[in-house]
Amino acid sequence: MNWSRAKVVVTGGRGFLGSHLCEALVARGARVTVIDDGSFGSSDNLHPIARDIRMVSHCLGEADERLEGLLDGEVLFHLAAIADPRKCEENFDRAFRTNVGGLQAILARSQQVGRVIVLSSASVYGDPRYVPMDEDHPLGGTDAYAMTKRLGEQLCAYYRQQARMPITVIRNFNTFGPRQSRAYLIPQFIAQAMVQQRIELWNGDSVRDFLYVSDWVEAMLAIAETDQTLHQTLNLGSGRGIRVGDLAEQIGRWFQVPVVDLKRPLVGSRKLICNPARLQQATPWRSGVSFEEGLQRTMDACRGEVARAEAPRG
Numbered sequence: 001m002n003w004s005r006a007k008v009v010v011t012g013g014r015g016f017l018g019s020h021l022c023e024a025l026v027a028r029g030a031r032v033t034v035i036d037d038g039s040f041g042s043s044d045n046l047h048p049i050a051r052d053i054r055m056v057s058h059c060l061g062e063a064d065e066r067l068e069g070l071l072d073g074e075v076l077f078h079l080a081a082i083a084d085p086r087k088c089e090e091n092f093d094r095a096f097r098t099n100v101g102g103l104q105a106i107l108a109r110s111q112q113v114g115r116v117i118v119l120s121s122a123s124v125y126g127d128p129r130y131v132p133m134d135e136d137h138p139l140g141g142t143d144a145y146a147m148t149k150r151l152g153e154q155l156c157a158y159y160r161q162q163a164r165m166p167i168t169v170i171r172n173f174n175t176f177g178p179r180q181s182r183a184y185l186i187p188q189f190i191a192q193a194m195v196q197q198r199i200e201l202w203n204g205d206s207v208r209d210f211l212y213v214s215d216w217v218e219a220m221l222a223i224a225e226t227d228q229t230l231h232q233t234l235n236l237g238s239g240r241g242i243r244v245g246d247l248a249e250q251i252g253r254w255f256q257v258p259v260v261d262l263k264r265p266l267v268g269s270r271k272l273i274c275n276p277a278r279l280q281q282a283t284p285w286r287s288g289v290s291f292e293e294g295l296q297r298t299m300d301a302c303r304g305e306v307a308r309a310e311a312p313r314g
Contacts, residue, residue, distance in 0.1 A: 001074070001075075001225035003025065003028035003029055003030045003221075004028065004030070005029060005030070005031060006029075006030045006073070006074040006075065007031050007033075008030045008031065008032050008033070008073060008074060008075045008076075008077070009032075009033045009034075009035065009071060009075070009076045009077070009113070010022055010025070010033070010034050010035070010076075010077045011034075011035045011036065011060070011076075011077070011078045011079055011106060012035075012036055012078075012080030013032070013034030013035070013041070013046065013053070013055075013079070014036040014038060014040075014041025014042055014043060014045055014046060015036070015040055015041035015080075016041070016045070016175075016177075016179050016181060016213070017079055017119070017175060017213070017216065018034070018036070018041065018045075018077075018080075019045035019046050019179060020177070020179070020213050020214070020216075020217050021077060021079070021217050021220055022034060022046060022049060022053060023048070023049055024217045024218075024221060026049045026052045026053065028221075031054075031073075032049075032052070032054070033053070033054040033056060033070060034046065034053055034054065034056065035058050035067075035070065035080070036055070036056075036057065036058070036080065037057055037058055037059040037060070038057065039059075040082070040083075040084075040181070045179055056070060060080055060097075060098050060102025060103075060105065060106070067109050068109060071106065071110045071112070071113060072110075072112040073113060073114065074114045074115070075114060075115055075116075075117065075224050076113045076115075076116045076117070077117050077119075077220065077224075078103065078106055078116065078117065078118045078119060079119045080098070080102065081098060081099045081102075081119070081148075081149075082094065082095045082098050082099055082145075082148075083121075083145070084145075084181075084184075085123070085144065085145040085146075086183075087183075088143070088144035088148065089143065089144045089145075092144045095144055095145065096148055096151075099148035099149065099151075099152060100148050100151045100152055103118065103152045103155055103156075104155050107155060107156070107159045107165065107167075110165070111163055111165060114166070115224065115230065116165060116166060116167045116168070117167075117168045117170060117220065117224060118152065118156055118167060118168070118169050118170065119172055120149045120152060120169050120170060120171050120172065120233075121145070121146070121149045121171060121172055122171050122173045122174075122209070122235070122237065122269075122272045122274065123145055123146040123149060123269060123272075124139050124149050124150045124171060125139060125140060125141060125272065126139070126140025126141040126142060126146065126269055127140060127269050127271070128270075128271050128272070128273075131241065131271055131273040132209075132239060132241075132273040132274055132275035133272065133273060133274065133275055134235065134275040134277065134278065135171070135233050135234065141269065153169055153233070160231060166230050166231065167231065168229050168230060168231070168232050168233075169232075169233040169234070170220070170223065170234055170235075170236050171234065171235050171236065172237070173208070173209040173210075173211060173235070173236065173237030173272055173273075174208045174209055174210045174237070174272070175210075175211050175213055176210050176211070176212065176213065176294065176295075177214065177294065177297065177298050177301075178213070178297070178301035178302070179301075180213075180298075185201075185208070185244065185247065186210070186247070186251075186295070186298055187298070187302055189201070189247070189248050190251060190255075190298070190299055190302040190303070191302070193252060193254075193255035193257045194303065197257050198257050198258050198259070199248050199251065199252050199257060199258070199259045199260065200259075200260045201245065201248050201259070201260070201261055201262065202262055202264045202266070203262070203263055203264055203265070203266050204243065204244050204245020204246075204248060204261040205244070205245065205266075205270070206266055206269075206271065207241040207242065207243050207244070207270070207271040207272065207273065208241070208242060208244060208272055209237040209238055209239065209240060209241055209272055209273045210240075210242055210247075211236070211238045211274075211287065212289040212291070212294030212297070212298075213294075214288075214289060215238075215288055215289050215294075216236065218285060218288070219279065219285045220236075222283040222284065222285040223279070223282075223283060223285075225283075226282055226283045228282040228283070229279075229282050229283065232278070232282065234278055234279045234282070235274045235275060235276050235278065235279060236274070236276065236279060237272075237273070237274025237276055238274065238276070238287050238291065239273070239274050239275065239276050239287075240273070241271065241272075241273035242291060245259075245261055250295070251295075
């Protein structure tokens with residue numbers, strides 16, 4: 001795969017993951033088109049490369065004739081989704097329209113794309129029967145977000161078989177880093193520590209697999225560059241489980257603030273730990289940033305982001 005002058009489409013490019021991926025693609029010389037309606041991401045995330053990309057505002061699941069001429073080229077990264085499980089529970093109709101209907105609309109119009117990479121989620125596994133979880137682990141996720149992702153994977157299987165589309169499905173675990181929304185654990189804990197001088201968490205017993213965003217980007221590029229990943233379903237994570245309560249305590253110590261575990265019922269799986277062996281066999285990718293280093297980078301970046309957000313205006 002030669003990225004120089006390659007035509008690449010990224011849905012959800014204004015978001016946390018999408019913006020980091022777009023930056024890497026532009027740095028490699030790709031011609032990037034971003035399709036995003038701005039519901040969850042921010043145009044600020046793409047400000048440094050705004051002149052180097054084409055931006056198209058489009059709401060997934062809605063009819064738009066412009067899509068017919070946009071969805072071609074070498075690679076399509078489909079990242080756009082409502083990815084917050086709580087928002088999916090609050091409005092399942094919207095989550096279904098976006099995560100399932102929107103994906104179907106994209107796939108139906110992407111048959112001229114060289115390869116399609118669709119971001120699914122490790123939430124499709126549900127509570128583990130064993131850890132770390134490989135791609136053969138049974139699918140058991142039943143919350144609203146997991147259900148939309150499971151249905152999305154079924155759509156991908158249909159288009160693989162019926163249209164012979166070169167689709168790779170990525171079951172993403174937990175990615176973190178600068179620019180991530182406060183709806184997610186690590187930036188949420190950092191913001192609480194800075195603004196409220198304490199950290200409150202719903203339930204500290206859950207375990208998650210955290211991968212720093214630069215490693216995630218390198219993995220996505222490696223997947224697009226490798227023929228062995230075509231038509232595959234692949235886990236993407238670090239392979240290391242971190243207890244959420246321990247994470248909160250670590251951030252609390254760094255900011256010298258107390259941590260309160262509310263011990264509320266969990267939404268989603270109790271424990272998600274990735275087995276990335278299939279991805280590592282197919283590509284040369286390996287995680288290069290330790291969790292501790294990634295957390296330090298994120299805390300340093302979030303301090304500036306939170307300070308700017310909380311600064312008085314006028």
